[in-house]
Amino acid sequence: MRSGTLNVPGIVGLGKACAIASAEMAGEASRLASLRDRLEIGIIAQTGAIVNGGGAPRLPHVSNLRFRDVKGADLLRGVTREIAVSSGSACTSANPEPSHVLLAMGVPEDLAHSSLRFGLGRFTTEAEVDRAIETVNQTVRELHAIYNL
Incomplete structure (x- = not known):
């Protein structure tokens, strides 16, 4: 039995990628946390949304917000015309139940259903964040008008 030929270029490439990531990680984490x-801030100021896990240590590139007085399915359907968000993790995307993590954190079931998860990445810009803010805020205003709130 022999293991086969090692992918030396792949091994060297992975090592270089790790070195670059290590050198840039702190700066990128700071930039993503700022975004x-x-x-x-832009969404909460207009909608009164609440950060799920706010005040706790969390990843700089993820935000999970819960919205009062809107149906989660309506909110998700409204914002996904313009931006890519989810109502939970990718591994539970086929499950219509609210996030078990949010429920374990003590988020009420109705608010867990009306929570959105935003993911930011290395190439996310301020303009894209501003567009997401406007899209979410506009969708919430439209839903409130439909619901007569």
Whole structure:
């Protein structure tokens, strides 16, 4: 039995990628946290949304917000015309139940259903964050008008 030929270029490439990631990680985490905070502030100011897990240590590139007085399915359908968001993790996307993580954190079931998860990445720009803010805020205003709130 022999293992086969090692992928030396792949091994060297992975090593270089790890070195680059290590050198840039702190700066990128700071940039992403700033974008995440901009997103949250812009949405919360207009909608009164609440950050799920706010105040706890969390990843700089993820935000999970819960929205009162809107149906989660309506909110998700409204914003996904313009931006890519989810109502939970990718591994539970086929499950219509609210996030078990949010429920374990003590988020009421109705608010867990009306929560959106935003993911930011290395190439996310301020303009894209601003567009997401406007899309979410506009969708919430439209839903409130439909619901007569």
